[in-house]
Amino acid sequence: MEDSLSKMEPEKKKKKLARKKIKKLKGYLFILPSLIGFSIFFIIPFLEGIKYSFYKSGFIKSFVGFSNYKDVLSSGAFRLALKNNLLFMLVGVTLAIAISFLLALVIYEINPPKHIKLAIILPIAIPSAVTSGFFRKLFTSSFSILDSDYAMIAVILIYIWRSVGYNLIIYLAALTSMDKSIIEAAKIDGSNYLQRIRHVIFPLTIPSTVFVFIVSVINSFKVFRDVFILEGGYPNQKIYMLQHYMNNTFRNLSYQRLTAASYMFALAIFAFAGLFFYLDKRYSKGLEK
Amino acid sequence: MKPILYILIIVIAIIFILPIVYTVSNSFMDARQLETNKIEILPDRFSLNQYFDLAIFKGEYFYYFLNSVKLTTIIILGQILVGVFAAYAFAKMEFPGRDFIFLLYILVIILPFQVTMVPNYIMFDNLQKTFNLKFLDTLKAIIFPGIFTSFGVFLLRQFIRDIPNDIIEASRVDGAGDIRLFFSIILPAIRPAVFTLVILSFIDNWNIIEQAVIFISSQEILPLSVFLETIYYKDFNIFYSAATLYMFPAILIFTKGHKYLNEGLNVGGMK
Incomplete structure (x- = not known):
């Protein structure tokens, strides 16, 4: 055994x-x-x-170093597009986050019928080409800004209309899952509503804000769909975006430039996302202490 | 304070819904009223002419609608089929390189299409040259990259990770193998996640534009999300009826399923 x-x-x-x-x-x-x-x-x-991205052209496969990258960076169209994109993201994303945070607070406070909430969220589901009729009329006939220097305002408004819904869903879930006793405690300590938002509610929703930010950035790339549908491949200079630049480079068959541009684009996004995660981690560590 | 906020939120809701209401109500207007420069919400005279014209004279437009249906359905089914298995492995199994591969999946999610368009194009070109597989100028050029986008895997993984290990262990002790475990425990538990994926993927693919514009040159296989623009310029008199019909499935799916988004978008949070 x-x-x-x-x-x-x-x-x-x-x-x-x-x-x-x-x-x-x-x-x-x-x-x-x-x-x-x-x-x-x-x-x-x-x-x-x-x-x-390091070749001279599709047919001449000789190594040219970073010259494709240099070409892209010095191209006027690229610079214009980059400038517009940064402006759009800075203003658009900030506004979209702020508006959805405020909307979520209001909805959380007054708890309106769910159809009201649904009406604000519904635009995320509507295809761009469906509403092109309305937006073209609004921004060319009623307020003719789409072909003016203020075209960016129209694009930002469309972006907010289309993406606030996602942010609102995320913020509302964060607010409803918040521990109410903390807010009650702050009330007893004599804080007013604004103080509570600033010192209690806002810090508690920071993780959601990080997520909202990422979703907003992803959605900000998708606003190109609306701009493309409204204005085609060569819109008003004021709303010529990086995506236009890349689409048009593609159509001109300069893949070398395009790959160079897309690697820079990707690198910028990764660096940005990395920085954000780093800051978020540092912040949440600080909170724990 | 509350009544003011109430009025405010109602006004905002009306503003948000306006482009949608406008599109629907314009589909019941006759040609004469459509041509005005003002934004008109109410039809002077309720008319179904646009829909009749669309059905009788422009029946071929229905094919573009079918293109959209085909493309969206295949991508969604493919994403789920491929995604659940990968998501399960990323969430609950251990293998070398798991976290690194998952990081790659996450990085690709945040890239805009214009960045992945070049890799996609290079691969289509290679597949055609080496294996004689034609992707360019077919719906496959949209469908295949669509199926393998990593967002679905990410979303499902977040859900599966939240399933307590105790439940999994308990069913293992009962003698369940991976396959049985997968079908009897995991799949039922992630139903809300699958619905979330269906809705989000539907929203994105029902509105597919860039991929179609870049990879497809034959007009007859375009999805309606792109072709609707051609209708706008060619047949403005029936545009709003076509737009309303195209919007209808989106609204239907969204109103039926939006409650899943509450849960679905929030496990998406990075933990």
Whole structure:
């Protein structure tokens, strides 16, 4: 008896090890379908594209260093687009976050019928081409700003209209899940409503604000759909965006420039996102202390 | 204070809903009223002419609607099918490189289409040259990258991660293998996440524009999200009826399913 037991021990260990290995392989098995597609359509070509960005042209495959990158950076169209995009994101994203925070506060306070909330959120589901009729009439016939120097105002308004819904959903969930006793305690301490917003509610919703910010940035790229539908590939200079620049570079078949531009675009976004996460982590650490 | 806030929120709700109401009400106007320069909300005379004209004389526009249906349905089904397995592995299984691969998935989510358009295009080109697979100028050029976008995996993973390990362990002790566990515990638990994904993916793909404009040159396979613009310029007299019909499924799905977004968008939060 004892003999057989001692024999089993190492065998069991072996089996356990083998099972662990199988478990590891199983993980790969589960992600495989997704990973293959993700690699084929995103990762591999993304890496291959780096090569293109250093070539002279599609036909002349000689290494030209960073000259494609320099070309892009010194191009007037690119600079114009970058300037417009930054302005749009700075004003648009800030306004969208502020408006949705205030709206969420009001809705949280007065708890209106759910149809009212639904009406404000519904625009996120409406295709851009559907409302092009309305917006074209509003911004060219009624207030003719789409072809003026103030075209950016129209774009920002459309962006706010279309993206406040997402932010509102996130903020409302944060507010309703907030511990009410903290607010009550602040009330007893004699704080007024504004003080409570500033010192209690706003800090408590910071994690949601981070998420709202990311969603707003992603949505800010999608406003291009509306601008493209309204104004086509070559809109008024004031609303010529990076996406226009890249679409048009693509159509002119200068892939080398385009890849260079897209890597810079990607790098800027990653750096920005990284910085934001870093600040968020530091902030939440500070809160814990 | 409260009555003022109440009025304020009602006014804001009306402003937000206005472009939608305008589109629907204009679809019941006759050609004469459509041509005015003012924004008119109420039809002078309720007319169904736009819809009749659309159905009788412009029946071919229905094909563009079908293109949109086809494209959106395949992408959503594909995303779920491929996504749930990957999401489960990222959330509950351990394997080397898991966190690094997941980081790549997250990074690709925040990139705008114009950045991934070049990689997509390079790959379509390669697939055609090496394997003679035609993607460009077919709906496949939109569908395949659409299925493998990483957002769905990310969303589902966040949900699966929140399923307590105790439940999973308990069913393992009962002798459930990975497959049974997956179908009897995980899938039922993430139903709200799947609905969220359906809604968000629908919203995005029903309004697909950039991909179609860049990768598709044959007009007859364009989705209605793009072709609607052609209707605007070619057949303005029926534009609002086509727009209303195109908006209808979006509103239907959204009003039925928006409650899932409350939960769905919020586990999306980075934890």
